Amino acid sequence: MSTLNELTLAGALKGLASKDFSARELTQAHLDAIADADQLNAYLLTTTETALAMADASDARRAMGDVGALEGIPLGIKDLFCTNGTRTTAGSKILGDFTPHYESTVSANLWRDGAVMLGKLNMDEFAMGSSNENSAFGPVVNPWRANGETQQLVPGGSSGGSASAVAAQLCLGATATDTGGSIRQPASFTGTVGVKPTYGRCSRWGIVAFASSLDQAGPITRTVEDAAILLRSMSGHDPKDSTSLKADVPDFAAACTRSLKGMRIGVPKEYRVDGMPGEIEKLWADGMDWLRAEGCEIVDVSLPHTKYALPAYYIIAPAEASSNLARYDGMRYGVRVDGADLTETYEKTRGQGFGEEVRRRIMIGTYVLSAGFYDAYYIRAQKVRARIAEDFKKAFETCDALLTPTAPSAAFKIGARYNDPVQMYLNDIFTVTANLAGLPGISIPATLDNAGLPLGLQVIGKALDEETCFAVGGALERAAGFNAKPNKWW
Amino acid sequence: MSVDAKTVSKIARLARLEVAEERLAPLADELNGILHWIEELNEVDVEGVAPMASVEDVPTPTREDKVTDGNIRDDVLASAPRTEEGFFVMPKAVE
Amino acid sequence: MFTAERIADKSDWITTDTGDWEIIIGLEIHAQVASKAKLFSGAATGYGAEPNTQVSLVDAAMPGMLPVLNEYCVEQAVRTGMGMKAQINAFSRFDRKNYFYPDLPQGYQISQLYHPIVGEGEMLVELGDGESITVGIERLHLEQDAGKSIHDLDPNATYVDLNRCGVALMEIVSKPDMRSAREAAAYVRKLRALVRYLGTCDGDMEKGNLRADVNVSVRRPGGDLGTRCEIKNLNSMRFIQQAIEYEARRQIEILENGGEIDQETRLYNTDTGETRTMRSKEDAHDYRYFPDPDLLPVKLSEDWLAAIKASLPELPDDKKIRFVSEYGLSEYDASVLVSDREKAAYYEDVADGNDKKLAANWLLNEVFGKLNKENVEISDSPVSAAANRAIVGMISNGVISGKIAKQVFEICWTEGGDPEAIVEERGLKQVTDTGAIEAMIDEIIAANPDQAAKVKDKPKTLGWFVGQVMQASKGKANPQAVNEILRKKLL
Numbered sequence A: 001m002s003t004l005n006e007l008t009l010a011g012a013l014k015g016l017a018s019k020d021f022s023a024r025e026l027t028q029a030h031l032d033a034i035a036d037a038d039q040l041n042a043y044l045l046t047t048t049e050t051a052l053a054m055a056d057a058s059d060a061r062r063a064m065g066d067v068g069a070l071e072g073i074p075l076g077i078k079d080l081f082c083t084n085g086t087r088t089t090a091g092s093k094i095l096g097d098f099t100p101h102y103e104s105t106v107s108a109n110l111w112r113d114g115a116v117m118l119g120k121l122n123m124d125e126f127a128m129g130s131s132n133e134n135s136a137f138g139p140v141v142n143p144w145r146a147n148g149e150t151q152q153l154v155p156g157g158s159s160g161g162s163a164s165a166v167a168a169q170l171c172l173g174a175t176a177t178d179t180g181g182s183i184r185q186p187a188s189f190t191g192t193v194g195v196k197p198t199y200g201r202c203s204r205w206g207i208v209a210f211a212s213s214l215d216q217a218g219p220i221t222r223t224v225e226d227a228a229i230l231l232r233s234m235s236g237h238d239p240k241d242s243t244s245l246k247a248d249v250p251d252f253a254a255a256c257t258r259s260l261k262g263m264r265i266g267v268p269k270e271y272r273v274d275g276m277p278g279e280i281e282k283l284w285a286d287g288m289d290w291l292r293a294e295g296c297e298i299v300d301v302s303l304p305h306t307k308y309a310l311p312a313y314y315i316i317a318p319a320e321a322s323s324n325l326a327r328y329d330g331m332r333y334g335v336r337v338d339g340a341d342l343t344e345t346y347e348k349t350r351g352q353g354f355g356e357e358v359r360r361r362i363m364i365g366t367y368v369l370s371a372g373f374y375d376a377y378y379i380r381a382q383k384v385r386a387r388i389a390e391d392f393k394k395a396f397e398t399c400d401a402l403l404t405p406t407a408p409s410a411a412f413k414i415g416a417r418y419n420d421p422v423q424m425y426l427n428d429i430f431t432v433t434a435n436l437a438g439l440p441g442i443s444i445p446a447t448l449d450n451a452g453l454p455l456g457l458q459v460i461g462k463a464l465d466e467e468t469c470f471a472v473g474g475a476l477e478r479a480a481g482f483n484a485k486p487n488k489w490w
Numbered sequence B: 001m002s003v004d005a006k007t008v009s010k011i012a013r014l015a016r017l018e019v020a021e022e023r024l025a026p027l028a029d030e031l032n033g034i035l036h037w038i039e040e041l042n043e044v045d046v047e048g049v050a051p052m053a054s055v056e057d058v059p060t061p062t063r064e065d066k067v068t069d070g071n072i073r074d075d076v077l078a079s080a081p082r083t084e085e086g087f088f089v090m091p092k093a094v095e
Numbered sequence C: 001m002f003t004a005e006r007i008a009d010k011s012d013w014i015t016t017d018t019g020d021w022e023i024i025i026g027l028e029i030h031a032q033v034a035s036k037a038k039l040f041s042g043a044a045t046g047y048g049a050e051p052n053t054q055v056s057l058v059d060a061a062m063p064g065m066l067p068v069l070n071e072y073c074v075e076q077a078v079r080t081g082m083g084m085k086a087q088i089n090a091f092s093r094f095d096r097k098n099y100f101y102p103d104l105p106q107g108y109q110i111s112q113l114y115h116p117i118v119g120e121g122e123m124l125v126e127l128g129d130g131e132s133i134t135v136g137i138e139r140l141h142l143e144q145d146a147g148k149s150i151h152d153l154d155p156n157a158t159y160v161d162l163n164r165c166g167v168a169l170m171e172i173v174s175k176p177d178m179r180s181a182r183e184a185a186a187y188v189r190k191l192r193a194l195v196r197y198l199g200t201c202d203g204d205m206e207k208g209n210l211r212a213d214v215n216v217s218v219r220r221p222g223g224d225l226g227t228r229c230e231i232k233n234l235n236s237m238r239f240i241q242q243a244i245e246y247e248a249r250r251q252i253e254i255l256e257n258g259g260e261i262d263q264e265t266r267l268y269n270t271d272t273g274e275t276r277t278m279r280s281k282e283d284a285h286d287y288r289y290f291p292d293p294d295l296l297p298v299k300l301s302e303d304w305l306a307a308i309k310a311s312l313p314e315l316p317d318d319k320k321i322r323f324v325s326e327y328g329l330s331e332y333d334a335s336v337l338v339s340d341r342e343k344a345a346y347y348e349d350v351a352d353g354n355d356k357k358l359a360a361n362w363l364l365n366e367v368f369g370k371l372n373k374e375n376v377e378i379s380d381s382p383v384s385a386a387a388n389r390a391i392v393g394m395i396s397n398g399v400i401s402g403k404i405a406k407q408v409f410e411i412c413w414t415e416g417g418d419p420e421a422i423v424e425e426r427g428l429k430q431v432t433d434t435g436a437i438e439a440m441i442d443e444i445i446a447a448n449p450d451q452a453a454k455v456k457d458k459p460k461t462l463g464w465f466v467g468q469v470m471q472a473s474k475g476k477a478n479p480q481a482v483n484e485i486l487r488k489k490l491l
């Protein structure tokens, strides 16, 4: 039974349906794999007893013929999602042993559909990072290593724990969140599929906020179909989130095998950035060929303000974050560090509770909103954001979806970029635009580079058109035939 | 625009973040690196563009005026570092 | 439309050795919306609950909690705006005002800076002496109230109750159009009456449901505007007036000693009647307002606005005009009657089917005086509007005299009962039978011949006879008839 964790999510659903194994067996196989993978540091906490109890309950429901869309499927939950009765840290020390008395809407949707919680996944503190080196609980390690190397690589971030756990088969799928690329970039770094849906598709209620106008939850899985199944359960209108969209949730899985004949795929010329590795250029060209073979027409499009997306993001996201993180003050929950007076208590609590990158972004966000700078920075960034959204709108007049690389590089060594914030921020250069415009994007693992590390392709769709992303993603997955797995070294 | 140690100190106070004296200048350098990069935005022609606060173009949804929540004092106080007789207890605040 | 040009009434000037000063006043009123639930959460808003029992996870700013707007609160803000004849903004939005304080769990207050729901308007404010001023309204916006910090339960700690946290407030900002404590008080009174008419706020200042921040500066009459100070959180009409007067004198004293006024936020000490510095301009907060990304804009359709407008009750100013033009009341009487929605409704009830002026006089001279003296709210009056209607009806039909009416009212007040039955049972009906009155008069003239002889020379002494007749009839003789007959016989 030790190989049950190698199944796909869809495959496990079939096996459970045909009673090849029980939810308990499936869950136990994952718990065993997790126990054997401490070196990856992907899980911050394993909810063993809860998992087994949920699995037993699932088996009981199945025996009664009450079968949900994710019945018996063991999942990992990014520690940004509040889970009732289970410690939630957002990858930070400042929350201490904070244990919510409520469940995020997205995770509640999963349990409603019969899924099993394995535990809480490591992440960059407050989802701020692109390498998962910003976790207060130590970096997550990528299960992939370069050919013949033993050096540890980053899994990307901020959903590095989710990506690493999925790639190392420590769960059948994981929840993740994406504010500037935090689902898609780690998916690209770990050879997994990651989807950031349209802004508003998944409720933000109960997810620790980073930048409210950009944050979106989504799945990381090993196949496009698995991502489609998981996203369907995660999605849906939630009256508790004012930005939740009132839109029907389609059968995303059905779209994965949809014909692409006659579809127009845009290739934005501004994504050919200086210094992009040749292998990524080649992969991109391969992707175009694969889609041509499926009957797509490849068209050149222009997104002229692409270059400004990251700088705009690094105003908007820190600004929102500086305000969203004000509630972490040690007064009603979390760790309080006493000072001589109230102000000093605030300062010590927050100065010592937050990690370096979080403090850096709070400082930037506070600065750009402060008196005299609001118009020059924040308002200007919002105007540039409007320009970027406009770019996409124009591009989608001539195409149905966009094809781009997911990230400008493969996974890099832990520590390699840690001390250069701007270099680190450039990881999100291809992903952040979709957040600013609120569009759905999917990253599909497509090849291994010369060092044997996975590289992903990204498909960006129109708002609320995840189905086209899944259709194109499914075709790319089939054409790429990517089935490499990291060698187990842990 | 660039920030100096004094500005960093002011911003840190606004944000209620303790920053050690010797970290002020290095932090100013770091922030200036980022701010300098951000200033690329000045190249963009934004004449006549309305600032975009949200990608959604619908009015904010509303709820009915009904009491549907509250009466959960135990939950509200459960994680507090200090409580007394149903109150949160915090360091002395005097304005 | 700030009327800086308007110079205070001379009687409101403060005169010192160096000359005259006038006070310039603007107010920010925080009026709690009379809603059942909070502005962005479903927790209750009732007063006096056990600490932290009316708190949701949203109010306590737990991680991942999100605001959802209470529609009713939007409606009340719009209704109040319409009542102030102000611009209603079809597009408005919520912003975050960022600062740290124990009773502010989110670390920001959700408010409206850049796009308030209500823009400029104006209010006619009667000063009570027949004069009135116009006060410009700058804006009305919706925002969250903070929680309550209690500083005196522990010498080293602050206790925080979040029950009030997140309750909807309307912040109503006036232009600096007031020139005296009396004008400021009249404005607050008018605004309070308005929100009570509209039912948008109960106006209960004691409970803090309506409180004022007062901006005060002084200048030489008609001169350049001075630097202002803001006095926070005044929750009674008396404190508002005292704080203004103290603050104006404080500023004048500084200026006369060659000093300068620091623009600052001050607190009023209700025990000493003094104001003291709370926050100077140097440590003024930098609130870093920006649009709340958890909420989308508020957009109001024309149809919705029209429906709200149509549902508004008759407002005090309109009611006053109607009372004057339709009922023939004096401006002054009308403005007193409309100063409070309940008073006005009570009056209309009493006046129904009666002489309007008589009803107004009866209420203003008798009933309201009694209520005032006994410190009883009109809603708790032991004499109902229907009873007063009957009394006024009997006066105008000549069934009883005004004097007897007072007696009947007293009986109703202390013993209760139906005024008509009381008049009937106790034989208080006015005697209008001229024969009976004439008989009484003949008797009195016969008994006082000397007195009767004097009347021709001194007609004023006729009053003595009237008194005698009234006494003889125990007040029931119709005074008009008595007068007529006496005149005929003696003059």
Ligand SMILES: [Mg+2]
Residues within 6 Å of the ligand: C028, C171, C213
């Ligand atoms: Mg104010």
Ligand SMILES: [Zn+2]
Residues within 6 Å of the ligand: C030, C143, C171
């Ligand atoms: Zn206010």
